[in-house]
Amino acid sequence: EVQLVQSGAEVKKPGESLRISCKGSGYSFTSYWISWVRQMPGKGLEWMGRIDPSDSYTNYSPSFQGHVTISADKSISTAYLQWSSLKASDTAMYYCARPLTEHAFDIWGQGTMVTVSS
């Protein structure tokens, strides 16, 4: 079964760092980009950026460039999304997703809820 399994919910304080993960299984991890998508509470989906796990080449949405870092370790079929200094406004559900075609995401992780509160 093709699936993406994400790390568990996180509760952090403002200014702290964080890395969440997304592990692919059931397919060739290096054959598909992995995208990250944010969903703030009660709001819509926002594409953050993506990574090609074969060479770690990344594209970022202008809205997220410089605020987060996307990386991958192809040896363990895992992509990461990380923050160096969290803000309360980073509180959201974060999904990783794999595309069937360029922007049609057919495989989604279960989501990782990140709560940033003092």
Next chain:
Amino acid sequence: SSELTQDPAVSVALGQTVRITCQGDSLRSYYASWYQQKPGQAPVLVIYGKNNRPSGIPDRFSGSSSGNTASLTITGAQAEDEADYYCNSRDSSGNPHVVFGGGTKLTVL
């Protein structure tokens, strides 16, 4: 703000047909994909490309496109179709970026 525009809310009577639209300049060049999201769940792809349904998606879901507008049509809406629906596509800048519409809340009456 999103480069793809959707109506915030649409309603349909049980068993009737409803069309959800998505507008944006990039849709003149790229197809939209459509997602269904129910509360507390990850999005599910329902339509991609010209009018393709992933395995397991009922054939009451269909897609179309004209000019800068993509449409998702549900023919014979069921109670379980009540959900948020999102479109996405490439953005209009020419960069390989993805953009989502703001989403449409579908209510089945």
